[in-house]
Amino acid sequence: GAGVSQSPSNKVTEKGKDVELRCDPISGHTALYWYRQSLGQGLEFLIYFQGNSAPDKSGLPSDRFSAERTGGSVSTLTIQRTQQEDSAVYLCASSPGRRTSYEQYFGPGTRLTVT
């Protein structure tokens, strides 16, 4: 079946612009996670969704970052007033979200470059 998809695959933006990154999870997966992969910081957790709610936003680095999930499916990560330090690969993962089945399946990522 279809895996996790993310769009765009690459995004180049100018400093100060807003960007939206999209994640389409595996159908039926209730849990959705965003991570960031950068050279300096490695792989970092950003935010966790269970359904449309985000009970854990502890990894969002600043208030310029926000995310939402609608219909228990698609999620959008928005970065406002982008800075060069936001350049990274943004990964989305989804999971059945059950105690007996919580393995995360990752998308290919969106590579964001802020110039």
Added chain:
Amino acid sequence: GDSVTQMEGPVTLSEEAFLTINCTYTATGYPSLFWYVQYPGEGLQLLLKATKADDKGSNKGFEATYRKETTSFHLEKGSVQVSDSAVYFCALSDSRGGSNYKLTFGKGTLLTVNP
């Protein structure tokens, strides 16, 4: 908080050599442990996992044993192939009884296998 420390790379081996990548963790609860692999140009894939002490995860000839007494989860393979060249990430997840299985990753180890 939770943390994962894995040996820094890069690691360069000849084909059929024995591989060990060390991983130790710090966690307050009872985490599940994972090894993820990222092949060149591809997304993160789960390689193996172990959910409780003394469990051994195995896949594609790779093995790792959950050692609670040494808080370790070292990855081993008896005979590596060129196709094993990738970045390997050790990770833990501790939901603390809830439904948030966010992953905490190590920095990653780049493995290159030469023919």
